[in-house]
Amino acid sequence: MLLLIVYVSVGFDTSNSFFYYFKIVVIVINAFLLLGTLRDTNYDNDLNERKKYVGLVKVKKKEYFYDNENNSESHIITFDEWRIGEKSFKKEYWNKIIEGDEFYVEQAANSGFLFKLEKENTDFKTRLVFQ
CATH class of the missing domain: 1.10.287 (Helix Hairpins)
Incomplete structure (x- = not known):
């Protein structure tokens, strides 16, 4: 550099x-x-091995945070599976998620890259906010 x-x-x-x-x-x-x-970042391992975690996960907790310094909002969903962890969603889709909802997940084993995040055949991966 x-x-x-x-x-x-x-x-x-x-x-x-x-x-x-x-x-x-x-x-x-x-x-x-x-x-x-x-x-x-283990992307090369994911591409070579093609291992991924596949299964159903439940929403454990919904959280809303407001940051006064940056004047920004965060809408976070915590899943019950530690491999998935916390994901931040856009507000309009965060409101559609209820604690206890089940999501179908496909995630790379090494890097944690998310391939699918679906609820009732609706793709929520495109509704994620990357921080």
Whole structure:
């Protein structure tokens, strides 16, 4: 990352042959760093092993938070299965969920990436708010 910052700070000067090679080195190093990040988050394991958690989970608790500093609202659902944990929903869909509702879940085993989150054939994955 430091090399990328140095490269940007010199103004993309490729008039000198040193900076031409420097540009290639920066791109290669950042590509390896990106691959290393993917390995750390276990996405490569999920793609290779294709293991996932599949099952029904119940809504354990609904919570609403208001942050005065950021003037933002959070609508959080806590599920009874620890693998799923807490998910934040848009307000209009959070209101449609009741404690005790069951959801069908498909989630990657290693990274926790959510493939499906359905209730009564309604896809709630698209209603999630990512923080």
